[in-house]
Structures are given as C-alpha cells and as structure tokens.
Amino acid sequence: MHQSPPASRPTTLERWLTGTRIGGLPTRGAGHAPPALSFEFMPPKTETMETQLWQCIHRLAPLKPRFVSVTYGAGGSTQARTHATVSRIVTETSLTPAAHLTCVGASRGEIDDIARRYWDAGVRHIVALRGDVPGGGAYVPHPEGYAYAADMVAGLARVAPFEISVAAYPEIHPAAVNPLADLENLKRKLDAGATRAITNYFFETETYLRFLDLCLAAGITASIVPGILPVTNFAQAQKFSALSGVALPEWLGHMFDGTDEDPEIRRMVAAVVAAEQVRLLQANGIDEFHFYTLNRPELTYAIAHILGVRPQPARS
Ligand SMILES: Cc1cc2nc3c(=O)[nH]c(=O)nc-3n(C[C@H](O)[C@H](O)[C@H](O)COP(=O)(O)OP(=O)(O)OC[C@H]3O[C@@H](n4cnc5c(N)ncnc54)[C@H](O)[C@@H]3O)c2cc1C
Numbered sequence: 001m002h003q004s005p006p007a008s009r010p011t012t013l014e015r016w017l018t019g020t021r022i023g024g025l026p027t028r029g030a031g032h033a034p035p036a037l038s039f040e041f042m043p044p045k046t047e048t049m050e051t052q053l054w055q056c057i058h059r060l061a062p063l064k065p066r067f068v069s070v071t072y073g074a075g076g077s078t079q080a081r082t083h084a085t086v087s088r089i090v091t092e093t094s095l096t097p098a099a100h101l102t103c104v105g106a107s108r109g110e111i112d113d114i115a116r117r118y119w120d121a122g123v124r125h126i127v128a129l130r131g132d133v134p135g136g137g138a139y140v141p142h143p144e145g146y147a148y149a150a151d152m153v154a155g156l157a158r159v160a161p162f163e164i165s166v167a168a169y170p171e172i173h174p175a176a177v178n179p180l181a182d183l184e185n186l187k188r189k190l191d192a193g194a195t196r197a198i199t200n201y202f203f204e205t206e207t208y209l210r211f212l213d214l215c216l217a218a219g220i221t222a223s224i225v226p227g228i229l230p231v232t233n234f235a236q237a238q239k240f241s242a243l244s245g246v247a248l249p250e251w252l253g254h255m256f257d258g259t260d261e262d263p264e265i266r267r268m269v270a271a272v273v274a275a276e277q278v279r280l281l282q283a284n285g286i287d288e289f290h291f292y293t294l295n296r297p298e299l300t301y302a303i304a305h306i307l308g309v310r311p312q313p314a315r316s
C-alpha cells in the first residue's frame with residue numbers, strides 16, 4: 001500500500017523548493033577584486049628551519065602580498081634572528097617586510113635603537129606590540145621602557161615616519177580589564193599613529209564581524225585586518241588557543257575528529273575549514289587578510305588561490 005511521507009518530513013521536492021541556499025564560491029568575474037594579502041613568518045631557529053622558511057617565502061612571494069611580517073620571540077628572544085630575516089627579505093626579494101617589535105624587557109632607548117637600525121636597513125613598517133613575559137608570568141613594564149603598545153607607537157613615530165600596524169583582539173585580550181577598555185586601548189594605538197590593526201586569529205566569523213561593529217561604534221575607521229590561522233594540527237591549535245583566549249568551537253574539533261591517523265584526509269579537511277572561513281568573510285565584504293603561515297606555504301597558497309589571488313610576474 002502506498003504510504004505518504006510523515007507530515008513532519010518534507011518531500012524531496014519541498015526541501016528543494018524551500019531549503020536554505022548556500023552561495024557559490026566567489027569568482028573574480030562576480031564583482032570580487034582579489035583581496036590584499038599579507039603573510040606572517042617566524043624567524044628560524046636552525047639551519048633546517050631556515051631552509052623551510054625560505055622555501056615558504058619563495059613559494060608565497062609570487063602572490064605579491066602587500067607586506068610580509070616577521071615575528072619577535074617572547075621577551076625579545078629572537079631580536080638578532082628577526083633582524084637577520086627581515087634584512088635578508090630586503091636585500092634578496094622584492095617583498096615589503098614588516099618587523100615585529102615588543103616592549104618587554106627593553107628600555108625606550110634600546111627599542112628606539114632597534115627601530116633606527118631597521119629604518120637604516122630600508123625597513124619602513126613595524127608591527128608594534130607589548131609582548132608577553134617569557135614563561136607566562138604577569139606583565140610588568142620595564143622601568144625605563146614603553147609600558148604598552150600605544151606608548152611604543154608614539155615613540156616609533158618620533159624615530160622615523162614608519163608605517164605601523166598593531167594587534168587587535170576580536171575575543172578581547174586576556175588581560176584587559178573589560179571589553180570597552182580593550183577597545184579604547186586599540187583606539188589609542190591607532191590615534192597614536194598606527195595605520196592598521198591585525199587581529200588575533202579566530203574561528204567564528206560572527207565574532208570578528210561583531211568586533212568590527214564595535215570598532216566602528218567606537219569611532220575606529222582604520223583597517224582591522226582579520227588574522228587567519230589555517231589549522232592543520234588541531235592539538236596544537238587547542239594549545240595556542242588556551243593560552244591566547246581564543247574560543248575553539250565544538251564544530252572545529254568535530255571536523256578534525258578521527259583524522260589523527262589520516263594526514264591526507266586531515267589536510268583536505270583543513271583546507272575546507274580555512275577556505276570556508278575566508279569565503280564567508282569575503283562574502284561579508286572583507287577584502288584584506290593576514291595569514292599566520294607558521295612558515296608552511298601550502299594551505300595559505302591554496303586559500304589565496306580560492307580568494308582569487310594568482311601569481312604575478314616578477315618585478316624587474
Ligand atoms: C597580529 C599579532 C602579532 C603578534 N606578534 C607578536 C610577536 O611577534 N611577538 C610577541 O612576543 N607577541 C606577539 N603577539 C602577541 C602580543 O604581544 C600579546 O598578545 C600581548 O599580550 C599584547 O600585546 P599588544 O600589543 O596587543 O598589547 P597592548 O595593546 O599594550 O595591550 C595589552 C593589554 O594591556 C591592556 N592595556 C593597554 N594599555 C593599558 C594601560 N594604560 N593600563 C592598563 N592596561 C592597559 C590592554 O587592554 C591589553 O589587555 C602578537 C599578537 C597579534 C594579534
């Protein structure tokens with residue numbers, strides 16, 4: 001006997017006619033200019049890591065990022081290596097480097113000297129940060145130092161007319177007194193002379209978009225560039241996120257569940273997760289992205305490709 005489907009379950013046709021539609025991938029022809037990209041690298045600790053970093057730089061360079069930044073180890077521990085990496089980028093590539101610099105453990109005079117050396121080496125862009133205490137203790141400003149990033153931004157502007165980027169936290173900096181104080185701090189950094197903020201990474205698109213709303217409401221009009229961390233190693237992301245106050249959504253864990261022993265599948269899942277994140281941001285009008293590459297190019301390259309960015313011929 002013929003049975004009609006239960007009332008609670010729509011038929012295939014009903015589902016087809018009334019179900020949610022998910023938009024297709026953005027394409028260059030559909031009114032999307034390729035976004036502006038920047039890439040973050042870490043200074044290498046060993047020769048092997050140096051080789052890996054330079055393979056990464058050479059792989060990503062043809063995508064013509066507007067700048068590439070090089071991090072500064074906790075407590076300034078990589079000062080020489082950051083400087084060497086940034087200087088080599090200046091002399092051996094046509095990329096525009098940005099050197100990260102932190103306030104921790106240095107006097108204002110020392111920071112200003114480092115900045116002056118960067119300027120003399122042809123570096124015009126600094127990512128100005130407070131930094132953290134190595135080992136994770138409570139932050140105490142150096143007695144003769146810049147206490148917070150906003151103070152360093154003002155100091156750097158006195159050294160030379162640097163382009164300055166600062167950090168922003170869509171999920172609030174863990175040490176902030178409250179969300180409003182953190183937002184006011186971001187505004188202070190921009191008012192002191194920074195031209196853009198780069199966000200800590202996040203996984204919920206809505207978290208970032210709501211943060212943009214709050215920034216606009218606070219009178220911030222500078223670019224708040226989303227920092228994208230393409231996750232390939234979920235356990236590592238869990239560790240980072242616990243330290244930096246980033247929420248790790250349940251769905252993300254679920255995505256990587258059962259892929260520990262299957263690196264090929266894990267890479268495919270990672271690519272889909274990261275592509276979906278940038279695609280959603282792009283669909284919401286975001287046209288600049290900063291990638292935490294962790295000195296590994298493949299996933300960043302693939303996502304850039306999906307966003308419509310293609311290799312450009314080398315500048316002569
Ligand atoms: C894009 C990006 C890149 C980074 N790169 C590096 C790196 O290369 N090396 C590194 O060591 N770390 C790096 N970090 C981490 C960063 O150093 C830490 O998150 C650090 O804890 C805060 O740095 P900040 O520049 O945001 O600090 P700040 O903007 O100074 O803020 C730090 C905290 O102090 C609060 N605050 C600010 N001013 C005051 C005040 N006057 N009184 C009381 N509280 C105040 C703020 O609300 C916030 O909670 C990076 C972070 C991001 C997002």
